[in-house]
Amino acid sequence: MRVTDDLFIDEADLTERFILAQGPGGQNVNKVSSAVELRFDLARNRSLPEPVRLRLAAQARRYLAQSGEIILVAQRFRDQPRNRADARARLAALVMAAAAPPKERRATRPTQGSVRRRLQAKSVRAAVKAGRSWREGEDGE
Numbered sequence: 001m002r003v004t005d006d007l008f009i010d011e012a013d014l015t016e017r018f019i020l021a022q023g024p025g026g027q028n029v030n031k032v033s034s035a036v037e038l039r040f041d042l043a044r045n046r047s048l049p050e051p052v053r054l055r056l057a058a059q060a061r062r063y064l065a066q067s068g069e070i071i072l073v074a075q076r077f078r079d080q081p082r083n084r085a086d087a088r089a090r091l092a093a094l095v096m097a098a099a100a101p102p103k104e105r106r107a108t109r110p111t112q113g114s115v116r117r118r119l120q121a122k123s124v125r126a127a128v129k130a131g132r133s134w135r136e137g138e139d140g141e
Contacts, residue, residue, distance in 0.1 A: 001014065001091075001092070003092045003095045003099070004096060004099060007048065007052070007095060008047055009040065009047055009048070009091070010045070010046075010047045013040055013045050013047070014038065014039070014040055014041075015038070015039040016036055016037070016038055016039075016084065016087075017036070017037040017039070018034070018036060018037075018080060019033050019036075019037055019073075020032075020033055020034075020035065021033075021034045021075035022035075022075060023075070024078070028078075032080075033080070034075070034079055034080045034083060035073060035074065035075035035083055036073070036074045036075070036080065036084045036086075036087045037072070037073050037087075038072045038073075038074065038084075038087035038088065039069045039070070039071050040069060040070040040072075040091055041068065041069050042056060042057060042064070042068055042069060043067070043068025043069070044068070052095070052098050052099050053098075055099075055102075056070075056095060056098035059094065059098050060094050060098075063094075070091070072090050073087075074087035074090065
């Protein structure tokens, strides 16, 4: 399965199982297995580069099983071929999101105005707290 021009997933790493879908299905709701459970063996996959595999494992944590497989269940549609295409499209979207390298963070400095406002707020707060304290000789004794 081709994801991008230079990324592909080997069909041997994909396992599909057809299961009964939840929700509306008309007359065939309890007879036809129209939902698709797509399993992608990420732990044993060698077709994706290592950085992409690591980012995919981090980004797809909610779909990742302990065995190292990404499990996607597609049951949006009432027919099997559309659910199968939906599951594969969702997997391709996950891989494409992981293929994009993260932007490097550039260090920035706070603006003069934000520093001034922060220090002003600190001094106001300090004055409020100082006004709460009792010092000997303040109560007129």
